[in-house]
Amino acid sequence: MRGFLVSYLHLLFLLHDLNVVDKPVFGQYAFGGPAGAILRVGDEISDIERST
Amino acid sequence: MQRVELTDHGLRFDRSFALIYDPKSKRPEDSGTAPVVRHLTIKKVFRLALFQPSIDETWSNLTISYTGGSPPSSLTVPLTPSPLASAQKDTYLLSIFGTTAKGLDVGQDAADFFSKHLECDVRLVFIGGLGFRDIPGAAYVPNQHRSLLLALEEGMRPQKIKFADAAPLLLTSTTSEEDCRQRLQEQDRDEDLIIRIRTNIHIDVGSLPAWDEDTWVQLKLRSQSKGTSEITLRCIFQCVRCLSINADLGTGDMVTRDRQLYGLLAPDRRVNERFPRELPSPPFPFA
Numbered sequence: 001m002r003g004f005l006v007s008y009l010h011l012l013f014l015l016h017d018l019n020v021v022d023k024p025v026f027g028q029y030a031f032g033g034p035a036g037a038i039l040r041v042g043d044e045i046s047d048i049e050r051s052t
Numbered sequence: 053m054q055r056v057e058l059t060d061h062g063l064r065f066d067r068s069f070a071l072i073y074d075p076k077s078k079r080p081e082d083s084g085t086a087p088v089v090r091h092l093t094i095k096k097v098f099r100l101a102l103f104q105p106s107i108d109e110t111w112s113n114l115t116i117s118y119t120g121g122s123p124p125s126s127l128t129v130p131l132t133p134s135p136l137a138s139a140q141k142d143t144y145l146l147s148i149f150g151t152t153a154k155g156l157d158v159g160q161d162a163a164d165f166f167s168k169h170l171e172c173d174v175r176l177v178f179i180g181g182l183g184f185r186d187i188p189g190a191a192y193v194p195n196q197h198r199s200l201l202l203a204l205e206e207g208m209r210p211q212k213i214k215f216a217d218a219a220p221l222l223l224t225s226t227t228s229e230e231d232c233r234q235r236l237q238e239q240d241r242d243e244d245l246i247i248r249i250r251t252n253i254h255i256d257v258g259s260l261p262a263w264d265e266d267t268w269v270q271l272k273l274r275s276q277s278k279g280t281s282e283i284t285l286r287c288i289f290q291c292v293r294c295l296s297i298n299a300d301l302g303t304g305d306m307v308t309r310d311r312q313l314y315g316l317l318a319p320d321r322r323v324n325e326r327f328p329r330e331l332p333s334p335p336f337p338f339a
Contacts (some may be wrong), residue, residue, distance in 0.1 A: 024317035025324050026228065027251060027291040028265045029219030031211040032058050037283045040055040040276050045255065049270040 053107075058283065061184045061212050062220030063252060065107065065131050069114070070155060070215040071100070071166055072144060074173035089144040089155070091215075092174060095296040099170060102304040107131065118169045120304050127165040129158055133178050143180055149188035149218055154181035184212035187219055187288075219288055223265055224251040231262035235316040248297050248313060253285070266290060266323065290324055293317065 032039075057064040071092040094100040102120035107113070117126040133141075133156065142157040155177030157163075162176035213220050224246070232249075233241050246254050255271075257264055265287075273283040297313040298306050309315070 022318075022322060023292045023294065023324070024314065024321035025266070025290045026232070026249060026293050026297075026317060026321060027222045027224040028268050028287040029289055029291050030221040030223050030253075030271075030285050030287045031062070031219065032221055032283060032285040033060075034283070035058055035060045037058045037275060038055055039058060039253065039273070039283065043276055043283070044274045045271055046274050046282070047270075047272040048268055050267040051269050 061214055062216060065111070065114070066220075066252070067213075067215040068131070068179045069129075069158070070146060070177055070179075071170075071174050072146065072155060072177055074163070074167075074175050075144065076173070087144060088147055088152075091146050091148065092170075093296070094299050095294045097170070098299045098306055099304040101299040101301045102169070103166075116165075118165075120169065125165070125169075127162060129162060129176070133158065138178070138180070144175075144177060146177070146215070148185070148215060151186040151188045153179060153185035153215065155215075156180040179214045184214055187211060187213055188217075218291075221252045221285065222250065222291055223253050223255060223268070223271070223285065223287065224249060225255050225257040225260065225262070225265045227257055227260055227262040228265060229254070232313060232317070235313075237310055240311055243311075245313070247301060248299065250296070263321075292324055 056066075072089040073092065075087050075089050092100060099120070102118055104117045104119055106115050106117070108115070112131060113128050114131050115126055115128045117124055138156050141159070144155045144157070146153050146155050156179075158176040158178055163174065166174045166176060211220055229245055229249070232245055233243075236243070255265075268287045270287065271285040273285065274281065275283050293314060295306075295314055297317075298311075298315075300307040300311075306312070
């Protein structure tokens with residue numbers, strides 16, 4: 001029942017926000033880890049994997 | 053901030069608080085369920101831009117300064133309310149982008165502070181319950197399991213968020229910022245656009261072209277801190293912008309038309325890969 005409710009809420013959100021196609025894009029949503037790691041100004045990026 | 057800690061719910065303390073419209077009516081004693089309440093967002097209430105948060109050096113307290121009055125006023129609350137005090141607070145249910153989280157009422161002093169400056173009855177809430185909610189952004193990803201599987205492969209746990217819109221982190225690049233800046237009139241180019249864009253992690257990409265982040269899938273960072281040699285950032289999907297990027301942090305209103313990033317980006321940045329669409333010509337008007 002809970003899974004159905006979550007899917008239903010997602011569907012409602014998408015229907016409500018269908019005009020997303022007309023909105024500009026800036027930035028990439030992301031997540032990171034490991035948990036507990038400290039990010040500091042000046043840390044170096046060693047590699048970027050890209051979509052083709 | 054000079055340093056931040058990654059958690060399974062995004063950056064530590066990031067968007068642990070939210071403002072809600074005061075539901076006025078208390079929940080029935082015997083209902084056992086928290087009432088769903090409406091939360092405030094800057095895309096509708098530009099005056100929220102006048103509240104400037106800061107965290108003390110010990111990461112213990114959050115101070116919110118209101119810059120719209122003279123003299124400026126401020127409110128300080130613990131970054132993590134005590135569990136004992138929280139147990140006696142009212143609880144509300146917030147629905148944000150289709151997923152829900154509980155909010156614990158911070159108290160009357162905080163409610164009075166925000167209500168006074170916003171000129172409507174609002175309350176400040178802290179993330180309650182388990183302390184996180186599901187990522188609604190997964191609804192945008194055709195194969196939702198892809199990101200989670202990758203996370204497990206890399207030793208991460210499935211990610212959740214607090215009161216953030218759609219994902220734990222937002223990454224942008226310096227060259228995209230500069231491209232954005234060039235769209236403004238010359239006299240406006242000194243503005244700190246990243247505060248308006250509200251990036252979590254802004255990356256200096258050197259000579260890479262603007263909008264390089266559109267194609268990013270995964271980044272490896274070499275941390276300078278002891279004990280952690282490498283940090284992985286996994287991109288989920290492109291960030292679709294809303295009117296919040298038109299907020300004026302100086303006046304708490306909408307910026308003038310020639311500074312409206314939403315309209316300035318719309319002509320050529322409607323490139324959401326999940327929804328391919330031919331670019332408009334001429335550009336859509338925007339008010």
